[in-house]
Amino acid sequence: MKYLPLVFFFLTTLSFNVNAQNKKKQDEKAIKAMCGCYEVSFNFAETFQYSEDSTYVASKTKHDKGLEWVQLVEDSADKISMQHLLIVGSKEHPYIVKHWRQDWEYENTDLYEYFRNNEWKYTKLDKRQVKGQWSQKVFQVDDSPRYEGTATWVHVDGKHYWENTTNAPLPRREYTQRSDYNVTGRTNRHEIIATGWIHDQDNQKIISEEGVYELVAEEKGHNVYKKVDDSKCIAAQEYWAKEKDKWALVRAKWNAIFARNKDLVLEEKVDNKVLFKYLFDKEKYKTAEEINPLIESFVKQ
Numbered sequence: 001m002k003y004l005p006l007v008f009f010f011l012t013t014l015s016f017n018v019n020a021q022n023k024k025k026q027d028e029k030a031i032k033a034m035c036g037c038y039e040v041s042f043n044f045a046e047t048f049q050y051s052e053d054s055t056y057v058a059s060k061t062k063h064d065k066g067l068e069w070v071q072l073v074e075d076s077a078d079k080i081s082m083q084h085l086l087i088v089g090s091k092e093h094p095y096i097v098k099h100w101r102q103d104w105e106y107e108n109t110d111l112y113e114y115f116r117n118n119e120w121k122y123t124k125l126d127k128r129q130v131k132g133q134w135s136q137k138v139f140q141v142d143d144s145p146r147y148e149g150t151a152t153w154v155h156v157d158g159k160h161y162w163e164n165t166t167n168a169p170l171p172r173r174e175y176t177q178r179s180d181y182n183v184t185g186r187t188n189r190h191e192i193i194a195t196g197w198i199h200d201q202d203n204q205k206i207i208s209e210e211g212v213y214e215l216v217a218e219e220k221g222h223n224v225y226k227k228v229d230d231s232k233c234i235a236a237q238e239y240w241a242k243e244k245d246k247w248a249l250v251r252a253k254w255n256a257i258f259a260r261n262k263d264l265v266l267e268e269k270v271d272n273k274v275l276f277k278y279l280f281d282k283e284k285y286k287t288a289e290e291i292n293p294l295i296e297s298f299v300k301q
Contacts, residue, residue: 026155035082036233039067058217059217069240082103087235104136110124146168202220257296
């Protein structure tokens with residue numbers, strides 16, 4: 001009889017571990033379901049305005065469409081990385097735009113959380129905080145950081161989704177148009193559906209400065225990724241086959257910078273030129289000897 005508690009403990013622990021592994025496999029399946037070829041509709045609308053400035057003008061409602069290939073870049077035990085590639089132009093003469101990247105890391109404790117004005121705060125989380133969770137790390141077109149957050153994938157009532165709220169820089173569609181706020185408070189929801197997946201956003205437009213924190217407006221984003229045959233995205237697949245080695249070097253340099261585990265402040269421009277314009281040069285920046293010092297020049301010491 002004295003062994004019964006020990007046996008019960010062993011069986012309970014075994015059951016817990018098996019269930020945790022099955023849950024993790026469900027999560028991985030949901031994350032990787034975002035890969036493939038998609039017809040995408042991008043929709044954004046400003047919903048509420050709170051600015052006390054009488055001259056404030058709301059952002060215009062945006063509806064846009066595109067064809068996007070989501071390429072699986074890494075699939076390891078606790079990390080899944082996916083590169084988005086936008087296909088523009090005619091079917092006969094497609095042009096590939098290296099778009100955003102999302103990395104998913106299981107029970108990750110190291111985050112770079114956006115603060116304001118091109119500054120990210122390094123945050124070390126407790127292992128207990130992230131038990132069973134996945135962090136989503138989103139990167140710019142040049143693989144510099146955008147925003148990061150951690151949450152649990154939910155699988156219930158036939159639904160599969162992940163939701164998190166975190167701060168981020170202004171999106172590109174706003175960055176070149178507005179200077180009346182400097183932080184986006186983003187609630188992101190990724191939901192896998194039968195026809196593909198949905199990226200839902202409930203965003204806040206925020207002024208964040210020393211001693212000032214003001215909510216200017218709110219915005220709804222609803223981006224629908226409709227799965228289509230992979231053959232429609234051949235041009236993006238061919239592009240990535242040619243360019244993947246270069247971008248692996250870029251990611252490696254950024255990973256070395258992130259591994260310093262300290263706050264990060266980036267220059268907006270070096271010699272009056274943004275980073276992606278350097279890296280998108282087809283003739284230069286193909287080797288680590290060229291890439292590493294370039295990226296380092298954008299890191300404020």
